[in-house]
Amino acid sequence: MNSLANKNVLLGVTGGIAAYKSAEIVRHLKKSGSSVRVVMTESAKEFITPLTLQALSGNRVSSELLDAEAEAAMGHIELAKWADGILIAPTTANSLARLASGRADDLLSSITLAFDGPISLAPAMNQAMWSDKRTQENLDSLISKGFKVCGPGSGEQACGDIGLGRMLEPIEILELFSSSFTQGAMSGKNVLITAGPTQEPIDPVRFITNKSSGKMGYSLAEAAIESGARVTLISGPVNLETPPNCHKVSVETAKEMHEAVMHHIKGKDVYIGTAAVSDYSPVEVKNSKIKKDGSRSPLNLKLKENHDILKSVSGLEERPYVVGFAAETDGLIENAENKLKNKGLDLIVANDVSNEEIGFESDENEVTLITKTDQQLIPRQSKKKISKKIVEFISRRINEQNN
Numbered sequence: 001m002n003s004l005a006n007k008n009v010l011l012g013v014t015g016g017i018a019a020y021k022s023a024e025i026v027r028h029l030k031k032s033g034s035s036v037r038v039v040m041t042e043s044a045k046e047f048i049t050p051l052t053l054q055a056l057s058g059n060r061v062s063s064e065l066l067d068a069e070a071e072a073a074m075g076h077i078e079l080a081k082w083a084d085g086i087l088i089a090p091t092t093a094n095s096l097a098r099l100a101s102g103r104a105d106d107l108l109s110s111i112t113l114a115f116d117g118p119i120s121l122a123p124a125m126n127q128a129m130w131s132d133k134r135t136q137e138n139l140d141s142l143i144s145k146g147f148k149v150c151g152p153g154s155g156e157q158a159c160g161d162i163g164l165g166r167m168l169e170p171i172e173i174l175e176l177f178s179s180s181f182t183q184g185a186m187s188g189k190n191v192l193i194t195a196g197p198t199q200e201p202i203d204p205v206r207f208i209t210n211k212s213s214g215k216m217g218y219s220l221a222e223a224a225i226e227s228g229a230r231v232t233l234i235s236g237p238v239n240l241e242t243p244p245n246c247h248k249v250s251v252e253t254a255k256e257m258h259e260a261v262m263h264h265i266k267g268k269d270v271y272i273g274t275a276a277v278s279d280y281s282p283v284e285v286k287n288s289k290i291k292k293d294g295s296r297s298p299l300n301l302k303l304k305e306n307h308d309i310l311k312s313v314s315g316l317e318e319r320p321y322v323v324g325f326a327a328e329t330d331g332l333i334e335n336a337e338n339k340l341k342n343k344g345l346d347l348i349v350a351n352d353v354s355n356e357e358i359g360f361e362s363d364e365n366e367v368t369l370i371t372k373t374d375q376q377l378i379p380r381q382s383k384k385k386i387s388k389k390i391v392e393f394i395s396r397r398i399n400e401q402n403n
């Protein structure tokens with residue numbers, strides 16, 4: 001946690017039982033060499049006294065927006081200017097909602113609006129409140145705006161329930177918070193990734209899909225986030241957990257994926273299309289289940305070609321660095337090189353899906369990175385390690401382009 005040394009850290013404390021752990025957070029921050037100022041909400045004072053946090057931080061604790069004396073010493077704008085980073089621990093469900101809606105009706109929310117550096121949140125709430133759709137929507141909206149979320153953890157809660165919602169331990173929170181100050185190779189970059197299969201409906205109970213598990217796209221999203229990027233992941237139906245701090249948009253059909261990509265592409269530095277987008281979809285979707293007629297004559301399904309999402313992105317006037325995937329069963333390099341050219345890509349990642357050990361559903365892969373000028377084999381290893389190498393390759397390229 002060396003990156004916390006000599007940093008001005010503003011610790012926001014909101015009103016939940018986990019506020020008792022804030023004292024330990026202040027102690028760790030001080031030990032790591034940070035200067036700490038604490039801002040409490042009114043309800044936080046019901047759980048821990050300002051005096052405790054003042055004694056540990058060595059600074060007066062602020063909590064009121066309309067306090068003439070405090071504003072004269074260091075007002076909300078000065079506090080926002082003073083801080084290098086803000087950590088709000090615990091962050092209650094109510095605070096999440098208020099931050100997501102951009103309210104400025106108390107000192108802490110006003111400071112976060114006036115602040116333009118990294119803000120980390122350590123949620124703490126009852127498991128049912130955490131899993132409520134509104135909380136999850138608020139969380140997603142904050143992540144899409146660059147807020148970092150540390151936790152929550154799972155286990156027994158103060159109310160007796162068991163589940164997700166416990167605030168992480170202070171040391172775990174600070175490990176995550178300190179990474180806000182380390183510059184990864186993708187720091188400040190906005191990345192859009194597609195992952196998984198699409199489902200093209202035939203009738204209410206049937207659809208056309210493929211074997212894509214989404215593992216490659218999800219692990220690329222994780223690797224890009226770990227190297228400092230802000231990631232939006234547009235995903236078809238998969239059975240995977242969304243990586244922490246990832247803004248996920250769920251879609252089903254190729255048409256929905258195309259629309260979602262076009263909606264989110266503005267301002268992105270990198271686009272990575274790992275999704276196995278269905279090339280065709282039924283011309284007509286039947287309103288009721290198709291019945292067999294017993295005649296044993298063939299059933300004809302008329303298909304229309306879907307938009308090529310990669311081509312749409314690479315054809316944009318203000319285009320990001322565009323990366324495609326070529327999953328091939330034969331002629332791997334030749335087919336991938338053709339796709340690089342025909343789809344106007346900066347990079348294509350070629351992988352041989354005829355080998356089941358490194359194919360769609362596997363945890364391992366072996367890929368060749370192909371650009372207009374060079375080729376690089378990444379030998380067989382976990383999709384996680386491969387993803388790191390692909391992200392490193394992309395970040396080198398975009399940093400070279402910008403220099």
Ligand code: C5P
Nearest residue numbers: 273274275277306307308309310324325
């Ligand atoms: O042409 P092919 O489907 O093999 O190309 C694979 C690459 O193109 C992948 O990166 C995939 O995400 C992308 N693709 C797309 N839109 C389609 C079909 C494929 O973006 N309709």
